[in-house]
Amino acid sequence: MGTKTGLWRGRDYRLQLAGAVISVLGSSAAPVATAFAILDAGGSGTAVGLVSASGVVPAVLFFLIGGVVADRLPRHLVIVAANLVSAVAQASFALVVFTHSARVWELMLFAALNGLAIAFRMPATEGLLMRSVDPEQASKAFALFRTGLNGAQVAGAALGGLLVSAFGPGSVLALDAATFLIAGGLSTRMRAEGRLRKRAGLVAELREGWREFAGRRWLWSVVAQFAVVNALGVGAFAVLGPLAADRHLDGARDWGFVLSCDAAGMILGGLLMVRLRPRRLLASGVPAAMLLALPTAAFAADASLPVLCAAALIAGIGVEIFSVNWMTTLRQEIPHDKFSRIAAFEALGSFGLAPAGAATAGPAADRLGLERTLWCATGAIVAASVLVLSLPDVRKLRRAPAAGGDPRR
Known part of the structure; x- marks a missing residue:
């Protein structure tokens, strides 16, 4: 494992970096589209806040369960499943925007599904990233990974504003759904970890953590x-x-x-x-x-x-x-x-x-x-x-x- 190139240049690391950059490009553009989709539908600032909060609450509530699941199962498959949920949520959001039938409770539901996916994707992503890098190259690998994400976040936010102005918020939300599908597809190509540990009760595993x-x-x-x-x-x-x-x-x-x-x-x-x-x-x-x-x-x-x-x-x-x-x-x-x-x-x-x-x-x-x-x-x-x-x-x-x-x- 201690090769000259180091594991941070390995296939799993490259796939994870590519998937993360692609999904962050879409996720950074999506908030601009979400806000203007609500406002264009006649919603208020309060509605924007409710939809945003609906995405945060499930993530906070389910983080711990997501951590248990990601320590039990092959993490790349957890990421694939979470990306599929996010893709369905954002595609559904885009559909109601395209059909001009957006209602606040529906948008809150879609945001909640995306937040739930985050609760499982985040612990799995961090755990998989840790396994994908050699300890001797960890700092360099993490620095490059974060630089890629930060660059994607800046580009995504700027691109989101331009695309909303040119094509409307529904197109940007559909694009975000597509980025989740692409990232999920890249994750399927990662090396299978196998089951990492024997199953125990949820409470027992939380206590251990x-x-x-x-x-x-x-x-x-x-x-x-x-x-x-x-x-x-x-x-x-x-x-x-x-x-x-x-x-x-x-x-x-x-x-x-x-x-x-x-x-x-x-x-x-x-x-x-x-x-x-x-x-x-x-x-x-x-x-x-x-x-x-x-x-x-x-x-x-x-x-x-x-x-x-x-x-x-x-x-x-x-x-x-x-x-x-x-x-x-x-x-x-x-x-x-x-x-x-x-x-x-x-x-x-x-x-x-x-x-x-x-x-x-x-x-x-x-x-x-x-x-x-x-x-x-x-x-x-x-x-x-x-x-x-x-x-x-x-x-x-x-x-x-x-x-x-x-x-x-």
Whole structure:
């Protein structure tokens, strides 16, 4: 396995990267189409919010079950099934848009089906990716993988706007359904893992996954950090950022510049991590995550547009430095047959509070004032990061030395 090219250039890795990039292109275009499909049908902003929430709730509720399933069954087949569900959901969404019969409850149902598919696809994808890369090449493989996804996300969002304007939202939703079918087809060509473990009861397997998660202080402490960072990042940056841009800058145009710089930073960060191999994975990753506080601080300080764009660019770089180091740590430390359950607990902990952060950001700004709320969010992100960095388990975790094989294989 320790060949010169490394497993990260292997067939499974290439298939997974291609499938992920294709599906992200469609998934990044779809939100633009979804919003305008609802508005074109006479829906309100409330309807857009209901449909969006309908996609989030099933994902959160079923993440843990999705992790159990992905640790039981061949993960590439779990991904195929999830992509088929997403393809049916998006194709049905496109059909009601084409026939001008879209009703909010139907769109909520389609969004819920897609969210349910995410709950199973995400743990299976992460577990399969971990198995597809050689430990010695993991950082480079993860950096290239994330760079591809970030590039697809930027291109997909831009393409979505253009295609909705030219052909209407139904065409973009149909295209999204097609990308899921293509990604699913690529997954069928991956090497079969076989059944990874003997079946046990659902509760027993969840308990086993929880013991693995809770028994590693570095793991749950970083997840707790990101519960704070993601809640405030979504709330303060995604909700209050446009408000601050509208009050102090040139509105949507300047907000678009800030978002573009954030995306460019993530691409640059991924390219940077292709070359870098820090020895202390979390001691270098956690401070990089702290850079997410820069854009909220810049908005709170009423900074100029160039300063805001620079802050967003640096924050994007920090996101990727952390993300690649984090994925490398998980690849190194977590037993493969338990990884999908760990990924599910991680996702639930890291993103479970994000909807609450988005929902409370506006009322907090109304009560405390926009600038004060942004400063509070900045302080909380920094405090959570410093607290986690103070833990010896986090500071001392090192990259494993190069070896000829992986003892968990």
